[in-house]
Amino acid sequence: MTKRSTVHGAALPWVAPCAVVLCLLILIPAAFLLYVSLTGYELGFPWAERPFVGMGNYQELLGGSDYEFWVSVRRSVSYASLVTGGSLLLGMGVALLLNATGRGRTFVMLVVIMPLAISHAIGGLMWKLMYNVEFGVLNHVFGILFGLKVNWLSDANALYATAVVGVWMAAPFVALFFLAGLQSLPRGPFEAARVDGASWWQTFRHLTLPMLRPIVLVVTLFTVIDALRSFGAIYLLTEGGPGVATLVLPLYMYRTGFGYSNILGKGSAIAFVLILLTMALAGILVRMMRQAREA
């Protein structure tokens, strides 16, 4: 290998343009977002007249005087947990099924990744049609099977219904990651287990799962982080409602900044809280990926 120092200069023209563009496009808006979050800027008022409020927005949010903020934090945690739990279980199930399937695997895989091909907004709207109480296909089937008419997007059900859509959108990637992981596992231990007469569950519990552990952990965090930032599908399904039933952080940011009020200053503070939350999770993720690489 060439010396480190000479190569350093050689790498610059390859990496620098990308690094510079990303810094400009993410760090500058993020810094600007932080600044706006320290003001009381409201859409429709001249930019020059923005009042500087310091930590005022954050005090309002975190201090407990803003009831909706803590609700939205709880909703975000619930939504992300439901979507992640559901996607991991379903994704693992799909991956195990596909791994054991010969003929027809490509077809099933193509169907499974279909949700990835559609805009989250349009996907959300399609589910809203299927969830419709009066003429939705779900209630039609439920009516025939159980004689039931469920209000899927009611106050009590809406969070679960949106999480199902979240799973629909997130599970395909999880399944593909797990399938790639399953296919990269060595054969030897599994044949040994079969010779020893281990049951399917024993093999899965004591061989497959431990070997997939690094992938499972990383995929979990990826899914959590992705679920925390979901907006499009929820926006079209419920707009955060009914009431505050599905008011996750991005939706609360939208309501504060663009929807119910135009207070971009406070909306920015909500956004910044979401960034901090994500980056804390990303920190854990990075540490886990390093450990996985070293192990």
Place this chain on the structure above:
Amino acid sequence: MRRQLLAAMRWVGLAAVVLFFGFPIVWMLLTSLKERVHLYQPGQLFFPPTLDNYTAALVKYGILDYIWNSVIVATGNTVLSLALGVTAAYGLSRFAFRGRDTVALGILLARLFPTITLVIPFFVLAFLLRILDTHFLLILIYLTFNVPFVVWAMRAYFQDIPKEIEEAALVDGCGRLAAFLRCILPAARPGLFATGVLCFILAWNEFNYALFLTSRAAKTVPTAIAFFRTERGILWGEVSALGVIAILPVLVIAALGHKVLLRGFSVEGSQQ
């Protein structure tokens, strides 16, 4: 007997999987072909199909313009993302340099960044710079998620290509750039194709930024659903037609190169 039972259970499982992931799309297609009277009868699986919803979406609501906007934005962004991302991925995979881990980490963090939060600063900045509602703005902003994606995906492909290929070219007197263009890029063609297609799809389907940062001139296909959410309710037939139109290019590309694409997805997955 036990084996047959297991096989049967597997087929039931596969059928359930296909139903869950595929049905909403099939239902969208069916809905788009229904006349208004049939829209509210979900049980009626056989109905005289009509293309009225498509003509209404394309002509009456002017979706053609938005398709054109989406094509410009997605194509422009894909080309730029590949240019920036592929070179960086090559640099990261081939050179050892101080700060390489930091750059790689930064790109990973950029990929995980909650892009929805940047809607407000981009909105205010674009407003102050008077570039709201332009193709240029969307092409630029979509780099925030597509460039990290390209770097991440292409790095895996470059690591799979043996170094001997370009070392031979370098010995033959090619420059680094010529070796990259003539030897590495052709060898990475399947990866380039898969990554480019996924980039295009991500830009084509993007909703959050387009919703807030465009109003007329640069409106893209997914945000056009706003037209069909009227005070009288949602125009389900037209919206479904729009959804089918939006997913059509993706399905065509997928049908043309699904083997390469599936491999692309798997590579993207396996390196996590």
